[in-house]
Amino acid sequence: MRVTVVPALADNYIHIAEEEGGGRAIVADPGEAAPAIAFLKNANAAAEAVLITHMHSDHTAGLGELRRAFPAAVVYAPANSGIAGAIGVGEGDCFSVFDGAISFRVLETPGHTAEHISFFANGGGNGNNAGGDDSNRALFCGDTLFCGGCGRLLGGTAKQMRLSLEKLQTLPGETKIYCGHEYTENNLKFALAAEPDNAELRARIKTVAALRAKGMPTVPSAMAAEKATNPFLRLREETIIAAAQKQLNRPPRDPDETFAALRKWKDNF
Numbered sequence: 549m550r551v552t553v554v555p556a557l558a559d560n561y562i563h564i565a566e567e568e569g570g571g572r573a574i575v576a577d578p579g580e581a582a583p584a585i586a587f588l589k590n591a592n593a594a595a596e597a598v599l600i601t602h603m604h605s606d607h608t609a610g611l612g613e614l615r616r617a618f619p620a621a622v623v624y625a626p627a628n629s630g631i632a633g634a635i636g637v638g639e640g641d642c643f644s645v646f647d648g649a650i651s652f653r654v655l656e657t658p659g660h661t662a663e664h665i666s667f668f669a670n671g672g673g674n675g676n677n678a679g680g681d682d683s684n685r686a687l688f689c690g691d692t693l694f695c696g697g698c699g700r701l702l703g704g705t706a707k708q709m710r711l712s713l714e715k716l717q718t719l720p721g722e723t724k725i726y727c728g729h730e731y732t733e734n735n736l737k738f739a740l741a742a743e744p745d746n747a748e749l750r751a752r753i754k755t756v757a758a759l760r761a762k763g764m765p766t767v768p769s770a771m772a773a774e775k776a777t778n779p780f781l782r783l784r785e786e787t788i789i790a791a792a793q794k795q796l797n798r799p800p801r802d803p804d805e806t807f808a809a810l811r812k813w814k815d816n817f
């Protein structure tokens with residue numbers, strides 16, 4: 549499976565995964581139809597499936613036109629999405645594409661919105677297969693986990709988002725993180741304010757700046773890098789607890805308070 553990050557709208561990404569050998573593809577979060585259709589035409593590939601992580605229009609607005617171009621495409625979306633003909637999926641649901649070559653497992657990841665789901669792809673067989681091909685492990689996580697950060701709370705609670713991020717954190721370290729926006733540089737500026745002495749974070753900031761200077765996407769990252777540098781995945785680290793304490797003017801009572809303090813700080817950063 550080869551995944552291409554296709555820019556759309558102002559700073560969105562549509563992710564298109566192509567079958568090895570070509571011909572078929574999966575499209576994640578088509579916020580705009582034209583760039584996805586142009587990519588697929590150029591690749592000579594037909595959309596076999598469309599993945600929808602949540603119902604914000606910058607992730608769904610291209611769906612109608614994309615389906616008109618590829619009427620056979622199966623749409624997987626959150627339960628009760630209201631999308632006509634879509635298959636509603638929730639926690640633990642599995643499906644496969646490319647005649648079973650790639651399996652997907654659905655994780656419910658509320659917080660950014662209440663209905664938000666993420667799709668974990670595993671090319672090794674089933675979604676839980678620890679012996680699978682590492683290079684094919686990919687997470688399509690919309691606006692839940694960002695490279696270096698996480699989504700705003702626009703419908704879910706801090707506790708929901710904290711639990712969703714903890715769930716994603718249990719995925720293998722080599723899992724590639726395909727998120728919905730190019731927000732990495734700003735996210736890492738905030739991360740540095742929270743953890744100025746994190747050496748791995750400082751190194752990542754340099755790598756990301758070099759990519760952006762060349763106009764290249766910073767997506768995907770890998771889960772291991774996120775766990776080492778993303779403050780929202782580090783709620784139990786002393787440094788992050790201390791940063792939250794500074795915001796609250798008292799020690800946070802639990803990881804939910806640590807998360808909420810960081811998220812509020814970032815909202816105004």
Ligand SMILES: [Zn+2]
Pocket residue numbers: 602604660691
């Ligand atoms: Zn969103």
